[in-house]
Amino acid sequence: MAYDWPVRKAHMDDVKDMHALLLDCAQKGLLLPRALIFLYGHVRNFWVVEAPDGRIAACCALAPVWEDLGEICSLVVREELRRHGLGRKVVEACMSDCEALHIRRVFSLTYQVVFFSRLGYEIIDKGALPQKIWSDCVHCAKYPDCCDETAVFKDLGSRKE
Incomplete structure (x- = not known):
């Protein structure tokens, strides 16, 4: 039931x-934490x-x-509310912004590969995301040898002019 x-x-x-929601999940190892100032x-x-x-x-x-690349990130659903379609709803809402921003390629670094594969994402090598690696990943305590997230990617096709 959704x-x-x-x-x-x-x-x-x-x-x-x-x-608080992101921190709770980060403490359980389900995603990387985000600082309060980052969220603001x-x-x-x-x-x-x-x-x-x-x-x-x-x-x-x-x-x-x-350019035309975006990241789906900081995806979290309250533990007691998982498996009711809420994750899909917020990802789809984010995807609705892609057309207006002219984003036609989307990726995520995730521990939830099955979830993203159900949304049409495919696993790719993290090396295919140099912009992400050099802007964010190099600052992560897990970079480069301890990163255990999987890169997933979705090509949205040519944007409509």
């Missing part, structure tokens, strides 16, 4: 709840699902990386 909760762009009032600075990239009680049930960001 929850029919609203998906909307994140705003500043969501950031602390998003941070990138709030425009985020979509959220708001539960009826007002808490953030899920969040995800589309981060432009280069």
Whole structure:
């Protein structure tokens, strides 16, 4: 059963709840942590699902990386709400921004390969993402020898002019 909760762009009032949600998952080794200041600075990239009680049930960001390349990142769903379509909803919301931004190639570094494969992503070598490696990965404590995330990629095709 999928929850029919609203998906909307994140705003500043969501950031602390998003941070707590991301931190909880990061402590469990499910994703890399994000600093609170990073979330405030990138709030425009985020979509959220708001539960009826007002808490953030899920969040995800589309981060432009280069020319026509974007990254799906910081995808998290509250543990007790997983497997109800909320992750798919926020990823699809992020993907809806691709056309307006002229992004036609999207990737993610993830531990959730099966989830992304169900959305049409394919596994690629991380070396195919030099812009990501040299802008973000080099600053990660796991770079280069301990990175255990898998790179997944989706070509959205030619953009419509």
